[in-house]
Amino acid sequence: MTSTSLFVPSGSRLLRSGFLLPVLLVAIVAILVVAPLARIVLSTLTPEGMAAWKAVLASPLSANLWWRPLFNTMILGFSVASGCLIIGGFLAWLVVLTDVPGRRLIGMMAMLPYMIPSFAAALAWGTLFRNSRLGGSAGFFETSGLAIPDWLAWGLIPTAIVLIAHYYSLAYTIIAAALSSVGADLVEAGQMAGAKRPRIFFGIILPVVTPALIAATSLTFAGAVANFAAPALLGLPVRMQTLSTRLFGMIETGQNERGFVIALLLIAVSALFLFLSDRLVSGRKAFITVTGKGGRTKRFPLGAWRWPLFAVAAAIGLLTTIVPVLVLAASSLAPQSGALFSNWTLHFWIGEGGGEMAQGQAGIFRNPVLLDAIWSTIRLGLVVAFTTMLLGLALAYTIVQRRGSLLATLLSQLAFLPLLVPSIAFAAAYIALFGAPIGPFPSLYGTFVLLVIAASAHNLPFAVQSGRSVLGQISADIEESARLTGAGLIRRLFAIIFPLAIRGLFAGAILVFVKMVRDLSLVVLLFTATSPVLSMVAYRYAAEGFMQFANAITLVILVVCLAASFLAHSLQNRVQKWKES
Amino acid sequence: MNAIATGAANAIQIRNLVKRFGTFTAVKDVDLSVPAGSFLVLVGPSGCGKSTLLRMLAGLESPSEGEIAFVGQTVSSGAGGVIADAGRRNAGLVFQSYALWPHMTVAGNIAWPLKVAKWPREKRAKRVAEVLALLGIDVLAERYPAEISGGQQQRVAIARTIAPEPSILLFDEPLSNLDAKLRIEMRSELMRIHRATGATSVYVTHDQVEAMTMATHVAVLNNGRVEQFGRPIDLLRNPETSFVATFLGTPPANLLPVRRVGENLVFGETVLAPSSLAAGRDAVQLLYRAEDVGVGVVPGVPTLVARFAEAAPIAGRTMVTATIDDLRVTGMADGYFSAIPGEPVALSFIRTPDAVFATTGERIHQ
Numbered sequence: 001m002t003s004t005s006l007f008v009p010s011g012s013r014l015l016r017s018g019f020l021l022p023v024l025l026v027a028i029v030a031i032l033v034v035a036p037l038a039r040i041v042l043s044t045l046t047p048e049g050m051a052a053w054k055a056v057l058a059s060p061l062s063a064n065l066w067w068r069p070l071f072n073t074m075i076l077g078f079s080v081a082s083g084c085l086i087i088g089g090f091l092a093w094l095v096v097l098t099d100v101p102g103r104r105l106i107g108m109m110a111m112l113p114y115m116i117p118s119f120a121a122a123l124a125w126g127t128l129f130r131n132s133r134l135g136g137s138a139g140f141f142e143t144s145g146l147a148i149p150d151w152l153a154w155g156l157i158p159t160a161i162v163l164i165a166h167y168y169s170l171a172y173t174i175i176a177a178a179l180s181s182v183g184a185d186l187v188e189a190g191q192m193a194g195a196k197r198p199r200i201f202f203g204i205i206l207p208v209v210t211p212a213l214i215a216a217t218s219l220t221f222a223g224a225v226a227n228f229a230a231p232a233l234l235g236l237p238v239r240m241q242t243l244s245t246r247l248f249g250m251i252e253t254g255q256n257e258r259g260f261v262i263a264l265l266l267i268a269v270s271a272l273f274l275f276l277s278d279r280l281v282s283g284r285k286a287f288i289t290v291t292g293k294g295g296r297t298k299r300f301p302l303g304a305w306r307w308p309l310f311a312v313a314a315a316i317g318l319l320t321t322i323v324p325v326l327v328l329a330a331s332s333l334a335p336q337s338g339a340l341f342s343n344w345t346l347h348f349w350i351g352e353g354g355g356e357m358a359q360g361q362a363g364i365f366r367n368p369v370l371l372d373a374i375w376s377t378i379r380l381g382l383v384v385a386f387t388t389m390l391l392g393l394a395l396a397y398t399i400v401q402r403r404g405s406l407l408a409t410l411l412s413q414l415a416f417l418p419l420l421v422p423s424i425a426f427a428a429a430y431i432a433l434f435g436a437p438i439g440p441f442p443s444l445y446g447t448f449v450l451l452v453i454a455a456s457a458h459n460l461p462f463a464v465q466s467g468r469s470v471l472g473q474i475s476a477d478i479e480e481s482a483r484l485t486g487a488g489l490i491r492r493l494f495a496i497i498f499p500l501a502i503r504g505l506f507a508g509a510i511l512v513f514v515k516m517v518r519d520l521s522l523v524v525l526l527f528t529a530t531s532p533v534l535s536m537v538a539y540r541y542a543a544e545g546f547m548q549f550a551n552a553i554t555l556v557i558l559v560v561c562l563a564a565s566f567l568a569h570s571l572q573n574r575v576q577k578w579k580e581s
Numbered sequence: 582m583n584a585i586a587t588g589a590a591n592a593i594q595i596r597n598l599v600k601r602f603g604t605f606t607a608v609k610d611v612d613l614s615v616p617a618g619s620f621l622v623l624v625g626p627s628g629c630g631k632s633t634l635l636r637m638l639a640g641l642e643s644p645s646e647g648e649i650a651f652v653g654q655t656v657s658s659g660a661g662g663v664i665a666d667a668g669r670r671n672a673g674l675v676f677q678s679y680a681l682w683p684h685m686t687v688a689g690n691i692a693w694p695l696k697v698a699k700w701p702r703e704k705r706a707k708r709v710a711e712v713l714a715l716l717g718i719d720v721l722a723e724r725y726p727a728e729i730s731g732g733q734q735q736r737v738a739i740a741r742t743i744a745p746e747p748s749i750l751l752f753d754e755p756l757s758n759l760d761a762k763l764r765i766e767m768r769s770e771l772m773r774i775h776r777a778t779g780a781t782s783v784y785v786t787h788d789q790v791e792a793m794t795m796a797t798h799v800a801v802l803n804n805g806r807v808e809q810f811g812r813p814i815d816l817l818r819n820p821e822t823s824f825v826a827t828f829l830g831t832p833p834a835n836l837l838p839v840r841r842v843g844e845n846l847v848f849g850e851t852v853l854a855p856s857s858l859a860a861g862r863d864a865v866q867l868l869y870r871a872e873d874v875g876v877g878v879v880p881g882v883p884t885l886v887a888r889f890a891e892a893a894p895i896a897g898r899t900m901v902t903a904t905i906d907d908l909r910v911t912g913m914a915d916g917y918f919s920a921i922p923g924e925p926v927a928l929s930f931i932r933t934p935d936a937v938f939a940t941t942g943e944r945i946h947q
């Protein structure tokens with residue numbers, strides 16, 4: 001809506017000449033997004049690639065390489081999407097449309113799980129439910145004398161539960177936003193017509209929020225399909241493979257072509273569903289509520305159900321936020337991973353190495369590899385946040401300035417492409433492109449630079465979106481009225497544009513930072529010993545059975561993420577408060 | 582607080598109605614009744630409790646005390662809450678926001694309440710076509726609310742409300758989102774619809790012009806209380822409170838605070854009227870209508886000097902507003918008049934005050 005004039009003729013001839021920046025951006029986006037995807041496709045068209053296609057799709061191996069992982073992936077996708085829809089929808093309904101007590105508390109708890117990395121929940125699940133079938137130490141329940149059947153300890157069911165516990169929060173956010181847009185007037189108009197509550201719910205509320213339900217379904221589906229951490233931690237030990245774990249396994253064992261083929265198939269599956277749901281939504285009339293005085297919503301009385309439903313909602317909130325964190329914390333202090341609450345020690349945090357415990361390894365804060373990883377992680381987060389926001393701002397500016405032109409359309413379509421590509425497949429594409437030297441350039445594989453480039457590319461959709469919203473805060477009017485006072489470009493930049501944009505940029509950057517710090521599926525393929533990051537180290541420890549270390553590191557990640565999210569949240573609020581006044 | 586008509590046959594009867602939200606009282610002891618076919622306008626400044634009163638009539642809100650009866654049937658009361666549901670009191674409400682269901686077409690919006698009321702299909706289709714024609718929006722039938730303009734949405738909202746043929750129509754500031762020209766057009770349109778349906782209407786507005794042009798009965802609300810209830814012309818001629826006197830009428834009437842000095846009532850140093858008007862009080866307020874205040878010195882009548890503020894030509898004369906300290910006084914000048922803001926102008930009080938009010942606002946009858 002709001003057009004922007006960040007740069008003005010006198011100021012920056014370079015940008016104003018309107019040539020260099022767009023060309024540069026097209027080149028950057030082409031290298032970041034198009035080249036890796038094109039390369040991975042091409043890699044599978046070589047003779048080795050064709051052999052890999054055959055092996056994956058039509059050979060005795062294909063049941064193991066493709067059909068079974070596909071089957072598992074689909075089951076996960078559908079069960080997670082429906083679970084998220086039910087739980088997220090239930091909580092959203094409760095918070096937005098009823099008079100349940102403690103609505104704000106429930107709403108806040110429902111937003112939190114998405115801030116917690118999915119491998120935290122997976123690790124917590126393992127800590128509680130692991131059984132001794134696979135050797136290694138048993139989890140808390142089995143140690144306390146409760147026999148845990150295999151289906152509850154490993155495989156599809158725990159993976160699905162952990163993913164639902166993570167992604168329902170996304171569904172909640174989307175559905176709650178849609179429900180609060182259903183104004184009280186719409187409902188009361190139904191009441192005036194004599195409709196009863198079920199009729200109003202099914203005849204008015206549900207149809208109005210259907211697009212949001214579809215969006216929530218497809219996004220949680222895509223999330224579950226692309227997730228690596230949960231199936232890897234809970235499924236791999238019993239050889240349950242999904243497409244993403246298969247892809248990881250192939251690349252890790254050097255069967256790159258097969259890995260690329262699976263990556264392409266994974267992209268196809270995920271993109272197909274996102275595309276279908278997009279069709280479904282845009283095929284309908286966009287149900288923008290027409291007018292409506294600032295979101296008063298109709299709250300239905302729950303009567304006797306108020307407290308029971310509150311208890312259910314609070315239990316969901318506790319089980320998916322506080323409980324996993326407490327379990328991780330207790331486990332990081334317990335010498336025997338099954339006996340969570342006895343003989344607590346700080347050994348896994350600050351203990352010296354060389355003793356009996358943990359095969360002589362030092363606590364995480366005394367382990368140089370780990371300290372290194374903390375530093376790398378934060379560095380990665382900061383650098384990617386910076387590059388992402390810079391790129392996002394430049395792209396958004398160009399897209400807004402040239403709205404309607406072919407260039408703008410091209411740029412925005414390309415920048416949103418990574419949204420369709422699961423991050424682990426995206427990482428595979430980067431290996432395809434940069435895994436070998438290109439001309440005079442050395443192979444980037446395993447370098448910090450490659451991680452930064454891949455992460456920036458994968459964050460492009462978010463970057464453009466937040467760049468646009470930042471620019472949206474600086475309407476042309478504001479900038480022009482400043483210009484009418486006679487202030488020069490530099491003066492305007494510092495007095496008007498920076499103060500208006502900086503908080504939005506900062507908030508966006510923090511979100512990128514959080515995404516990077518807790519990310520596993522992108523770094524898991526691009527990581528090497530020279531650039532370890534926390535999530536990867538935690539994953540390695542977990543895979544090797546050092547649960548306490550894995551849990552302790554995960555807690556560190558969590559603390560960093562929550563601190564940053566909190567910062568972003570308070571910044572966002574300040575931005576908005578100030579927008580209202 | 583004075584009911585015009587009483588009796589069981591009243592279409593709407595409101596008795597001692599009170600609505601509290603927590604400790605805040607939004608509607609205070611309202612008593613009103615109107616016969617079938619009336620057009621009752623509730624008018625008052627924003628926040629005075631108009632919508633709350635209307636929502637109690639609609640059955641969307643339950644009264645804290647008192648009672649509402651439609652045609653002798655109690656539909657809500659402080660003791661019984663909402664006795665007849667919103668859908669069961671044969672009343673329709675046009676929302677200020679229109680509240681069109683965004684996922685239904687125009688025809689769908691109009692038909693849905695009929696569907697809920699279990700009208701048979703043919704009758705439904707016939708009625709939808711009928712109201713579409715009545716509002717002149719036939720061509721929009723298959724559009725979605727997001728695809729039509731604000732004025733058209735307004736018509737759809739009205740069509741949807743009148744389709745089930747309610748005997749009571751409720752309107753909550755229905756014209757406030759329209760531009761000035763459309764507002765005047767819809768005003769006549771609404772009155773035409775009122776005549777065509779014969780339904781008793783209750784119309785909420787903060788615009789006194791709408792109240793004066795449309796109403797058969799007006800209730801002026803202030804702070805949750807009915808200041809005065811009656812026919813529009815009676816309210817204009819015989820305001821019972823200073824609030825009503827200054828709220829109604831175009832241009833607004835002037836209220837001048839005066840003190841009693843000996844035999845006279847004086848404003849500043851100027852003698853305006855004999856003290857007999859004050860009925861023994863030391864300070865009162867005098868009501869002068871704009872047409873009773875001339876611009877320029879007129880011999881033999883009291884004159885005040887004020888500072889010119891603004892002028893607006895109206896029907897060949899000019900409405901002149903000037904200030905005396907913080908008090909705005911409006912008078913009429915013949916022909917066109919203009920001055921520089923801040924320049925002194927003489928205001929002459931060419932007739933005796935139209936009414937006298939106590940400082941607390943109630944009328945002092947002579």
Ligand SMILES: Nc1ncnc2c1ncn2[C@@H]1O[C@H](COP(=O)(O)OP(=O)(O)O)[C@@H](O)[C@H]1O
Pocket residue numbers: 602605607626627628629630631632633634
């Ligand atoms: N649901 C509510 N809860 C608390 N206060 C309310 C509620 N609805 C209205 N009020 C208050 O009652 C007063 C009258 O409101 P309303 O009837 O909407 O005024 P208006 O005359 O502008 O339509 C206002 O001060 C408003 O803040």
Ligand SMILES: [Mg+2]
Pocket residue numbers: 631632633754
């Ligand atoms: Mg109102």
